[in-house]
Amino acid sequence: MTIDTLHTYYLKCESVCTDTRNINKNCMFFALKGGNFNGNKFAKDAIKQGALFVIIDDPKYKINDQYIIVDDVLIALQQLASFHRKYLNIPIISLTGSNGKTTTKELINAVLSSTYKTIATKGNLNNHIGVPLTLLDMDDTTEIGIVEMGANHKQEIEFLSTIALPDFGLITNFGKAHLEGFGGFEGVIKGKSELYEHLKSRKKTIFINQNDALQLKQVGEYNQVKIFGSKTALLDHQPFIAINYNDQVIKTNLTGSYNYNNVSTAIALGEHFKVSTNAIIKALENYTPNNNRSQIINQKGHKIILDAYNANPSSMIAALSNFKQLHDLNKVAILGDMFELGETAQTEHQHISDYANNLNLQHVIFVGENFYDITSKNEDSSYFKTYDDFKDSFVSYNFNHQSFLIKGSRGMALERVLDLI
Structure with a gap:
């Protein structure tokens, strides 16, 4: 089955599911496989629980026309997500980094959702399955998409970028994370910078904090870079950080001076998309971290x-x-x-x-x-x-x-x- 035909079936569904423990009525169920499970075996259960269509890659599990056969379920999920991203043709912001990805993503979403209908990565579903699911969560009412990308080895960010096709991108920082998979700190820099290389190849926009010399070096002479950070200053962090922004004070619920850069990033994206200063301040002051993060x-x-x-x-x-x-x-x-x-x-x-x-x-x-x-x-x-x-x-x-x-x-x-x- 071609991806454009699969997309017509997808548009008839209300959501996408990959786990029969969380089936939504009229969803499209993707029968993914793993080392210890075969999703094809659960396709029948998904239909019984309300799925409208199930995507399988083993013909012996097909019962009727609700069972759609593809060569590989995971590849079909990824290709469908990329096709849908092009179909919607909305601005996509992608971010990666060693630390602070999820907090920064949540802050950006808090700011932009004050003015736009946004869809952002849920939790940290930021891998080869999570990124496609995030894209397929978007519909024709979505105005901006925010996609977090995680990686523990080289070529992973490059691959995720080809699925999400971001228009804007940023890296929170280069740090000592997943050193085993990346082969050391230099490997981390190279692996995370795959997002920048992708954006540069498509002449898209990169956001970089003015205080991050290492990232500025990575982009070189590329001219579609937005440098930010000059309009903000850290005032306090006892225990919550307070920030001066355009001569106004933002009192956050975030602890740790390291969150200053995350807040500055959200402000920069808010300004780019013309969110009002008052809306930016209100969104950042109302954001409260959860899920064991600071x-x-x-x-x-x-x-x-x-x-x-x-x-x-x-x-x-x-x-x-x-x-x-x-x-x-x-x-x-x-x-x-x-x-x-x-x-x-x-x-x-x-x-x-x-x-x-x-x-x-x-x-x-x-x-x-x-x-x-x-x-x-x-x-x-x-x-x-x-x-x-x-x-x-x-x-x-x-x-x-x-x-x-x-x-x-x-x-x-x-x-x-x-x-x-």
């Missing part, structure tokens, strides 16, 4: 900065630096392992341990095998090989009116610490 939680007399969604060496240093600068007393950092660092894992965990121990916090607690296995430990800090070991010892600390920073990679699930406090 949340401030007051619990049983403690102040908790919960930043347990993910971690890498760059974001860990930024979070610790911000934590040190807070005026709070009785500060305790609980830090979990960082993953996907490959051969640099021990070196990077040693560096974070050394950095944290030199901040003169009341106490630092390290959780995970990587931190436990470093060669040089601070005798005044605590190192636990497993979360269960840490959990069993937690009550012995007898913490009272502390300020906590809780940060680690997603696999550590350090939000569980909230149940201990």
